[in-house]
Amino acid sequence: EDQVTQSPEALRLQEGESSSLNCSYTVSGLRGLFWYRQDPGKGPEFLFTLYSAGEEKEKERLKATLTKKESFLHITAPKPEDSATYLCAVLIKAAGNKLTFGGGTRVLVKP
Amino acid sequence: DAGITQSPRYKITETGRQVTLMCHQTWSHSYMFWYRQDLGHGLRLIYYSAAADITDKGEVPDGYVVSRSKTENFPLTLESATRSQTSVYFCASSESLPLGPPTDTQYFGPGTRLTVL
Numbered sequence: 001e002d003q004v005t006q007s008p009e010a011l012r013l014q015e016g017e018s019s020s021l022n023c024s025y026t027v028s029g030l031r032g033l034f035w036y037r038q039d040p041g042k043g044p045e046f047l048f049t050l051y052s053a054g055e056e057k058e059k060e061r062l063k064a065t066l067t068k069k070e071s072f073l074h075i076t077a078p079k080p081e082d083s084a085t086y087l088c089a090v091l092i093k094a095a096g097n098k099l100t101f102g103g104g105t106r107v108l109v110k111p
Numbered sequence: 112d113a114g115i116t117q118s119p120r121y122k123i124t125e126t127g128r129q130v131t132l133m134c135h136q137t138w139s140h141s142y143m144f145w146y147r148q149d150l151g152h153g154l155r156l157i158y159y160s161a162a163a164d165i166t167d168k169g170e171v172p173d174g175y176v177v178s179r180s181k182t183e184n185f186p187l188t189l190e191s192a193t194r195s196q197t198s199v200y201f202c203a204s205s206e207s208l209p210l211g212p213p214t215d216t217q218y219f220g221p222g223t224r225l226t227v228l
Binding site: 031032034036041042043044045046049087089091097098099101102103104 | 142144151152153154155156159161169201203205215216217218219220221222
């Protein structure tokens with residue numbers, strides 16, 4: 001069965017304290033891996049798409065990487081405005097265009 | 112550019128009533144999706160549509176009905192609401208190239224919080 005697992009479930013950081021979020025997947029035929037940010041009461045906001053192992057993408061303090069079994073979202077020197085839930089999702093070749101989401105990681109950055 | 116909108120944003124209804132959640136997108140995206148988000152389950156796909164008049168089931172379709180008579184609208188109907196359908200509902204869309212698959216990235220609306228009493 002295809003599975004997407006995110007860890008940790010919650011992360012409390014001090015402002016400036018860098019950390020990484022993990023998204024591990026067990027799927028047959030990965031077509032793409034997506035990272036979204038979700039603020040309370042809002043819809044998920046697209047951050048990155050990664051398609052092949054070794055690929056990296058960056059946006060401000062965020063950097064996403066992909067291996068054959070997992071993806072990391074690195075947050076460098078986070079600020080309070082980086083507080084959000086970060087969602088990982090996979091697109092599987094055999095599943096057409098249907099995304100399978102992980103449970104998310106809630107990040108709180110304290111000033 | 113309005114993007115993707117959902118209405119209503121909040122809805123309280125009673126068990127057994129019919130409820131319709133609306134989704135409208137201004138990008139002319141071919142693909143549209145309905146998800147529900149619950150604590151402990153994350154985001155789960157209910158139904159999706161590849162184009163007008165083409166719909167298909169997702170992971171949790173029971174108790175829901177969809178239609179897509181126009182490209183820009185994708186309403187979700189709960190024919191007889193149950194308490195287990197209390198959730199936050201998100202609509203999403205993605206574009207596709209002519210005669211090809213979607214370009215993968217799904218863009219989400221702001222959500223509808225539905226409470227069934």
